[in-house]
Amino acid sequence: MPAPWPCRENCGECCGVVPILKKVFARHQEKAQRLVKTVDCGHFTVPITSDSLCTFLSAEKRCMIYPVRPKVCRQYGQVFELPCPYITMEGRVRTPEQAERLKVAINTMVETTRQVLMSRRVER
Ligand code: SF4
Ligand code: SF4
Numbered sequence: 001m002p003a004p005w006p007c008r009e010n011c012g013e014c015c016g017v018v019p020i021l022k023k024v025f026a027r028h029q030e031k032a033q034r035l036v037k038t039v040d041c042g043h044f045t046v047p048i049t050s051d052s053l054c055t056f057l058s059a060e061k062r063c064m065i066y067p068v069r070p071k072v073c074r075q076y077g078q079v080f081e082l083p084c085p086y087i088t089m090e091g092r093v094r095t096p097e098q099a100e101r102l103k104v105a106i107n108t109m110v111e112t113t114r115q116v117l118m119s120r121r122v123e124r
Helices: 022-031 071-075 096-118
Strands: 035-041 044-049
Touching: 022 044, 035 096, 044 096
Parallel strands: none
Antiparallel strands: 035 044
16 A cells, blocks of 8 residues: 655645535634635535635644545645646655745735635625
C-alpha cells in the first residue's frame, strides 16, 4: 500500500473559498467562523468570510468538519488542478521559492473568487 500523501499538520494554507454540500453546511453551521454571507450554488453553499479563509478553519488551523470535509479538500495537492504550495503530487517537498510563488498565485485566485462571490446576492 502506498504511503499516505504527507499533508502538513495545522497548515490550512489551501483552506480558502470552498463550496460545501448544503446538508453538511446546515448540520455544522454552528461551527462557522468569520462568516460574512453564504452564496447559493445548487447543491452547494459557498461560505464567504471576511479574510478569505474557509469558515470551518479554526484559529489553530484545524478543519472543524474534517470527517465530512468536501471532496475538493481531500484532493488538494494530489491532483494537477489543485497544487499544494509545499508538497508536490508525488509527495516531495517544494523549495521555499516554489512555495512562495504558488502561495501568491493561490491567494490571488482565492481573493478574486471571494470578490466575485461577494458581489452576488445574499442568501442568509
Ligand atoms: S494540501 Fe498543502 S497547503 Fe493544503 S493543508 Fe496540506 S500542506 Fe497545507
Ligand atoms: S472544509 Fe476543512 S479542509 Fe476544507 S477548506 Fe474548510 S477547513 Fe479546509
